[in-house]
Amino acid sequence: MTRTPLTATAIIAEAADLADEAGFDGVTLSAVARRLGVQTPSLYSHVRDRAALLDGITALALSELADRVAVAIAGRADRLALHGFAEAHRAYSLQSPGRWQSLQRRAGAAAVESSAARSFVALTDALLRGYGLPPEERVHATRLIGSTINGFLALEAIGSFDHSAPAPEVSWRKTLDALDALLMTWSTDAQNRTP
Amino acid sequence: MTRTPLTATAIIAEAADLADEAGFDGVTLSAVARRLGVQTPSLYSHVRDRAALLDGITALALSELADRVAVAIAGRADRLALHGFAEAHRAYSLQSPGRWQSLQRRAGAAAVESSAARSFVALTDALLRGYGLPPEERVHATRLIGSTINGFLALEAIGSFDHSAPAPEVSWRKTLDALDALLMTWSTDAQNRTP
DNA sequence: GGGTTTTGCCTAATGCCTGTAGGCTGGGAC
């Protein structure tokens, strides 16, 4: 009556599901073991320790998100690509809050050097190339877009928008429009803004 | 030989210092007790439990940050006020990373209803009034500014900018300039951007 | 000023979690 043979991948997948249900800090080796119908120490044959398990969730989430973003911006340019990029992030953060939360922390070396991370850089760069941004401005634009999107989703996730009307969606649309407008004009007047 | 008489305030202050040194999740009742030269259970006479202690740190941080922001934007308008507002946040996040981190999570009722929270709303509103934003647009602008600033500082804090040049400061300046430009034009063309 | 109450820190103890050490077993290799 062997269940799933208990591999590192299976453990991390279960942990990711748990993260979505119980929050990222709710991810505990004992809880994962319980869900898998196994004793806690059995997990140590497959994952080094709790930190490694959490890093595994981060790597998984990064790769899942990169895939979604790739699909969302494929064959699109400018405004549509930006919206696809942003909506992919938002959908992920809303559907898989725990996985998404795993990305909001200092990533371990494994995640940083993963192919998903490189994928991300390439995707964002492609997005910005479409806007005609000069290469040396792309880092800053990347950082700005990342800050705004992640920042919005983070504030939404912790309920910062719960105490004021209207619904976050309205602000979200305006935010994306603002980003789009900004990128449109960036190439023409970025250089004389900051001397 | 009574040291400091051990009050809730003293405990929370010590916990906040610990958070800055060991990270917010490093804040543990035992560690705080050790630092105060006291046994762990002794803390329970003053704080209900660990969650209450963490909420205390959040409330403290919120109030400290509100004070700094108030000073930073006093007597300034527009671009200068925005820069003051943003720099106050950034300085706080760099000088007191643990306290700042305590703000990046779902706040307890105590913090939400604190006078510092109300202070924040008022300060941001004042900032935006200076830009001549129509009242119904202020929520969205507030959310956008908050998203971008917090998002940038969060990414900087977790080291997302460590693997690309140039230094974050350059992107930070460009980000603030972009926000300023955005707010400048918001009042004139916000309404025809999102129908 | 002496007795009493109150306050505030203490020790003791429980339960959950991480992480290590070592035992048992069942299925594949030969």
Place this chain on the structure above:
DNA sequence: GTCCCAGCCTACAGGCATTAGGCAAAACCC
């Protein structure tokens, strides 16, 4: 059929949160 070993198990050693109850000194009351 026997041997080997991968893989899960039990046992155990800390560390932390939290509760219960003791004790001593300060505060208070008359």
